[in-house]
Amino acid sequence: MKNLIGLVSGLIFGIGLTLSGMTDPSRVRGFLDLFGDWDPTLAFVMGGAILVMGPAWLIQRRMAQPLGDSAFHLPGTQNLDGKLIGGAALFGIGWGLGGLCPGPAVAALGTAPLAAGVFVIAMLAGMMVHSWAIDRM
Amino acid sequence: MIIPGFPDAQPIQGLVGGLMIGLSAAIMLLGAGRIAGVSGVLARATGIAKSSMPRSMSIYFVVGLVLGGLAFALAFGPVAASYPPSLSLLAAAGLIVGIGTRLGSGCTSGHGVCGLSRLSRRSVVATATFMVSGIVTVAVVNALGGGW
Numbered sequence: 574m575k576n577l578i579g580l581v582s583g584l585i586f587g588i589g590l591t592l593s594g595m596t597d598p599s600r601v602r603g604f605l606d607l608f609g610d611w612d613p614t615l616a617f618v619m620g621g622a623i624l625v626m627g628p629a630w631l632i633q634r635r636m637a638q639p640l641g642d643s644a645f646h647l648p649g650t651q652n653l654d655g656k657l658i659g660g661a662a663l664f665g666i667g668w669g670l671g672g673l674c675p676g677p678a679v680a681a682l683g684t685a686p687l688a689a690g691v692f693v694i695a696m697l698a699g700m701m702v703h704s705w706a707i708d709r710m
Numbered sequence: 711m712i713i714p715g716f717p718d719a720q721p722i723q724g725l726v727g728g729l730m731i732g733l734s735a736a737i738m739l740l741g742a743g744r745i746a747g748v749s750g751v752l753a754r755a756t757g758i759a760k761s762s763m764p765r766s767m768s769i770y771f772v773v774g775l776v777l778g779g780l781a782f783a784l785a786f787g788p789v790a791a792s793y794p795p796s797l798s799l800l801a802a803a804g805l806i807v808g809i810g811t812r813l814g815s816g817c818t819s820g821h822g823v824c825g826l827s828r829l830s831r832r833s834v835v836a837t838a839t840f841m842v843s844g845i846v847t848v849a850v851v852n853a854l855g856g857g858w
Contacts, residue, residue: 578741579770586734586746586771586819587778593727594720596779597791599858603718605841605848609857613716614724619822621728622735626827629736639743646744646762648815653835660814661821661836663806665843670851671794671803674818675811676748678804679772681791683780688793692804699808700749700758707813 574641587680593618596681596689598672605669735824742767747820748775749811759812795858814840 594600594614603612638644668674673681673692681689713719738746744763753759755768783789794800811817814836816825821840825833851857 575742575764575767576770578737579767580774582734582738582741582746583771583774584734584778584781585730585737585774586748587775587780588782589727589730589734589778590775591727591779591782591789592730593724594790595727596789598794599792600718602848602858605844606852606857607845608849609852610718611716612719613713614719614721617719617721617724618728618731619818619826621725621730622732622823623728623827625729625732626735626739626823629732629739630828633739636740639740641741642743644743648745648830648832650815651831653832656813657815657832657836658839660810660812661839662814662843663810664814664817665810665840665845666847667803667806667808667810668818668840669844669847670806671800673800673803674748674807675752676775676817676819678807679748679752679775680779681789682776684783684789685791685793688791688797688800691797692800692807695801695804696808696811697752697756697758699805699810700753700756700812701808702805703809703812704753704758707809 578641586676589622590677590680591684593621596677596684598677600672601674601677602669602672605672731819731823732827735819738771739824745820745824746771747816747824749817750815750820753812792858810840 604615678692711722735746751768754761755772821833821836
């Protein structure tokens with residue numbers, strides 16, 4: 574059941590990202606080019622996603638457990654620390670440089686294997702650097 | 711549909727694609743009780759990080775994500791995409807995104823979609839931070855003549 578939920582959720586996510594143009598790095602870069610030739614498409618994507626997820630959270634609050642598991646597994650951390658802000662700032666730099674974030678990069682692996690592949694391999698290397706070096710401190 | 715002043719924007723495709731992303735995240739939340747955050751799920755699927763998500767489920771999600779992109783291309787033809795001019799720039803960007811998303815515990819999907827809609831304080835701050843940081847990065851690259 575969980576595997577099926579994972580597969581279906583991933584499939585819909587991948588189709589949505591591709592339909593919305595988010596697997597096109599120049600379009601994402603256009604959204605971040607606020608002081609240049611701004612492309613507001615990404616705002617519609619996030620708006621659409623939140624339009625569904627807002628009510629989903631309201632439903633979640635009334636559920637004792639999810640449909641396919643015995644308990645919810647949700648992040649409960651509240652504190653704003655340097656890791657969160659520094660990590661998000663770093664992520665934004667890479668996002669602006671390449672026009673790609675993790676979801677679109679993975680969703681583009683089948684349609685643009687070379688470019689998306691280079692990005693994803695480097696991203697996995699970055700995640701390993703984090704778990705080996707930074708996470709131990 | 712064209713928004714006056716923004717001839718290249720695709721608001722309808724963006725909105726419908728966004729609704730699908732929301733549906734996907736809602737299935738993950740209400741079905742499996744978990745956050746559809748791609749950086750976290752990917753780190754779990756590759757064994758780089760541990761999480762509460764069973765590894766097989768994370769692999770199924772990642773495979774679905776790739777198949778979703780492929781299915782769209784099979785149904786509607788080639789996907790328009792222009793990438794940065796150099797692979798080394800892409801690699802550098804990927805490396806930074808990998809470190810940043812792990813350090814900051816999430817990316818556009820986990821913080822930007824799931825966290826913002828939950829009104830999570832951490833996600834609101836993270837999303838504002840990576841938006842500003844991305845906008846500044848593009849402005850600086852453009853000012854240095856490196857735009858693409």
